[in-house]
């Protein structure tokens with residue numbers, strides 16, 4: 001016995017009762033009942049021998065190990081023994097997320113760091129990932145055909161799992177997070193707002209915001225500009241476009257919207273809330289009062305955003321009531337009207353706020369990051385920048401604001417945006433879960449079988465980076481090559497950045513129109529080049545193209561750029 005360790009029959013009894021309860025709650029199968037009986041016997045023997053605390057701890061460890069082995073073998077069975085990775089933690093479960101990607105932990109970065117090798121290891125485009133210590137088993141695919149089976153069946157066999165949707169439903173259920181009939185309701189209310197009228201507005205506002213940016217950032221008087229991180233500008237652009245075009249917020253480049261208490265701008269609040277998802281979602285509310293800078297900032301941002309969204313919704317309600325709102329069926333009006341109506345197509349207050357948040361979130365980070373990546377890649381591959389310049393000269397000319405009618409003719413600019421999204425798919429995962437025992441087919445890639453039966457509750461993930469770097473679909477996948485999309489249909493099979501099927505991105509055209517307009521406006525005035533700073537080389541600048549941040553979205557880290565006015569280059 002260890003000195004000082006309280007060991008008496010009370011302790012043992014409490015401990016063994018807790019164990020019994022635990023076993024009872026966790027296991028129901030007969031194998032486990034057998035284990036349970038054996039442990040009962042052991043405890044009985046231990047009791048008669050009056051064991052010390054280490055014996056009790058050892059028994060607990062043995063039990064825990066037996067429990068995890070049982071879970072692990074259940075996991076292997078659930079994925080039908082599909083070959084794959086055996087890991088300690090599921091990469092998106094709590095401990096898996098906090099540890100980096102390394103030989104013993106997948107971590108959340110594995111989708112980027114192992115995009116070229118994970119599936120090769122198993123000589124298969126669809127693999128299993130089964131944790132033995134923490135989390136549930138799952139299947140990951142980089143095969144477009146398998147991916148389609150996961151995402152096309154909204155009702156039959158697959159749905160979005162709550163664990164993944166909760167991240168997006170912090171402010172209320174919404175189009176992105178809902179399933180089944182609830183999702184259909186959101187889509188029917190929101191769908192009509194995504195019309196040509198909206199895209200034309202997006203185009204015009206993108207032109208206007210480009211001009212505002214040039215003035216407010218004091219670029220108009222400069223010939224050469226050093227931009228440390230283009231994302232700062234493009235994220236702001238994307239947020240303001242959504243604010244203006246979807247919610248009719250009176251925002252300008254120079255004056256970001258402020259929460260009513262004036263402490264934090266809405267832009268900063270949204271950005272902070274998105275980057276503090278883990279803190280806001282997984283920690284109990286009381287922990288936010290702990291005076292740690294990250295916690296205080298997350299709390300402050302969450303309160304500022306809450307106030308901002310509710311105050312805007314209240315104002316819109318007032319406008320709708322007093323009929324002073326414009327007749328345009330903009331999304332915000334549709335949401336508020338649904339909130340006022342009764343019946344199948346009505347929305348709760350929290351659903352209005354949930355949808356406002358998701359539009360700002362889903363449409364802002366993704367688009368802002370993708371436009372920035374496109375500009376970085378065009379700096380790295382100047383030949384494509386010049387091709388787009390030629391197209392700009394031909395389609396829209398050099399002196400006047402382009403019309404929305406030009407959008408469909410700017411094929412090379414569209415291809416560049418698509419190629420940047422292939423390489424850096426901002427929405428990097430599409431996750432589904434089986435709602436029943438489900439069969440899906442694996443086109444000649446699973447050894448010895450063409451179809452696989454999965455148990456209920458198995459998580460299925462489309463791994464976008466691996467899919468977009470799959471050499472069977474993309475030659476030289478590490479190379480930025482927009483010409484691979486020239487003359488290809490708008491919805492190529494292998495391009496999944498916006499996903500496909502009924503739950504594909506509702507904002508796809510919105511984002512593409514905004515990106516193409518902004519790129520053309522910027523490229524028309526400025527030549528974009530790598531900014532090789534003191535102590536850097538061209539080579540080290542290029543290495544930055546592989547520095548990627550994986551959080552809720554996937555994006556390039558800071559890559560410095562130099563913008564030189566085109567008429568200055570020519571002179």
Ligand code: HEM
Pocket residue numbers: 151175176177187242358359362363364366367370421425426427429430431496497498499502503504505506507508510511
């Ligand atoms: C480059 C920009 C964008 C990318 C890469 C992107 C990507 C995606 C992807 C992959 C999905 C499907 C998620 C899944 O299946 O689990 C999705 C859904 C969605 N996106 Fe986007 N998105 C972008 C821009 C936008 C914009 C601008 C908006 C709004 C203005 C938006 C709003 C939504 C919404 C509401 C959904 C859920 C649709 C549904 O489930 O019916 N997205 N997006």
